[in-house]
Amino acid sequence: MTDTRTTAHHPLDKVVAITGAGSGIGRATALALAERGATVVLGARNADRVEQVAAGIRENGGRAVAVPTDVRRRADLVRLTDTAVSAFGRLDVLVNNAGIGPISPLEDLRVDEWDDMIDVNLRGVLHGIAAALPVFRRRRAGHLVTVASTAAYRTAPGQAVYAATKTAVRTVCEGLRQEVGDLRVTIVSPGFVHTDFVNAVADPDARAAMTARRDAIAMDPIAIADAIAYAIAQPDQIDVNEIVVRPTAQR
Numbered sequence: 072m073t074d075t076r077t078t079a080h081h082p083l084d085k086v087v088a089i090t091g092a093g094s095g096i097g098r099a100t101a102l103a104l105a106e107r108g109a110t111v112v113l114g115a116r117n118a119d120r121v122e123q124v125a126a127g128i129r130e131n132g133g134r135a136v137a138v139p140t141d142v143r144r145r146a147d148l149v150r151l152t153d154t155a156v157s158a159f160g161r162l163d164v165l166v167n168n169a170g171i172g173p174i175s176p177l178e179d180l181r182v183d184e185w186d187d188m189i190d191v192n193l194r195g196v197l198h199g200i201a202a203a204l205p206v207f208r209r210r211r212a213g214h215l216v217t218v219a220s221t222a223a224y225r226t227a228p229g230q231a232v233y234a235a236t237k238t239a240v241r242t243v244c245e246g247l248r249q250e251v252g253d254l255r256v257t258i259v260s261p262g263f264v265h266t267d268f269v270n271a272v273a274d275p276d277a278r279a280a281m282t283a284r285r286d287a288i289a290m291d292p293i294a295i296a297d298a299i300a301y302a303i304a305q306p307d308q309i310d311v312n313e314i315v316v317r318p319t320a321q322r
């Protein structure tokens with residue numbers, strides 16, 4: 072039985088692909104995993120920004136490569152996972168992190184934003200699963216980590232479509248876990264995290280209110296990066312299925 076828990080003497084020997092790695096939780100996760108010794112393959116749409124994250128890791132002696140990735144495009148996820156295999160010989164973990172939250176009341180009929188959330192938050196995760204599963208199957212090992220949200224457990228006014236996408240993602244991952252006995256499947260659900268996430272909210276008053284609340288109570292993204300690192304670092308026979316991390320002040 073191999074214990075893959077990481078210590079100063081046992082670095083995290085994993086190749087991890089991360090979507091949405093240019094900022095926020097994805098960036099923090101890339102840095103945290105690289106610091107523990109993992110090799111990271113980083114995807115996001117903004118090529119310069121994600122390359123900066125990878126370059127920073129390499130300058131600190133880590134192994135990282137950036138791959139421009141739009142999770143709405145299935146082929147981009149295939150390229151991300153293929154890059155892990157071609158550059159580093161294997162893919163151990165895919166972190167499905169990319170997500171958007173242009174939240175608004177249903178009555179505002181921001182139908183294009185509803186579509187965007189479905190495309191990125193749900194379809195993007197499905198594209199990640201579709202790209203990673205064949206790679207994992209070949210080695211009979213692999214780990215899918217998906218960043219959902221506390222909205223997957225309880226919605227709130229203005230969050231109906233966002234919460235629906237996150238609830239769906241949680242259901243898909245639980246279904247996947249039940250289907251694939253030999254692969255690990257983890258959902259990490261953050262409460263309010265201090266990132267640029269709120270910038271997508273279109274209504275200026277709602278955005279200002281969310282930004283003020285974020286600045287008052289939100290967690291540093293490191294809290295979520297640490298939770299992801301914990302799940303990944305468990306021994307292969309231990310599958311951490313769900314982690315919920317909220318600011319203490321969040322109801």
Ligand SMILES: NC(=O)c1ccc[n+]([C@@H]2O[C@H](COP(=O)([O-])OP(=O)(O)OC[C@H]3O[C@@H](n4cnc5c(N)ncnc54)[C@H](OP(=O)(O)O)[C@@H]3O)[C@@H](O)[C@H]2O)c1
Pocket residue numbers: 090091092093094095096097114115116117118120140141142143168169170171172191218219220221260261262263264265266267268
């Ligand atoms: N912040 C919170 O309070 C909070 C709470 C619960 C859950 N979450 C979840 O945490 C995850 C990360 O969010 P965050 O807070 O870190 O927000 P963020 O700072 O806005 O980061 C989102 C990342 O996703 C990327 N992204 C957006 N659309 C993409 C697409 N179509 N394809 C590939 N990458 C895309 C962005 O880069 P590009 O624009 O360059 O693509 C960015 O790197 C999301 O799934 C979100 O739902 C956040």
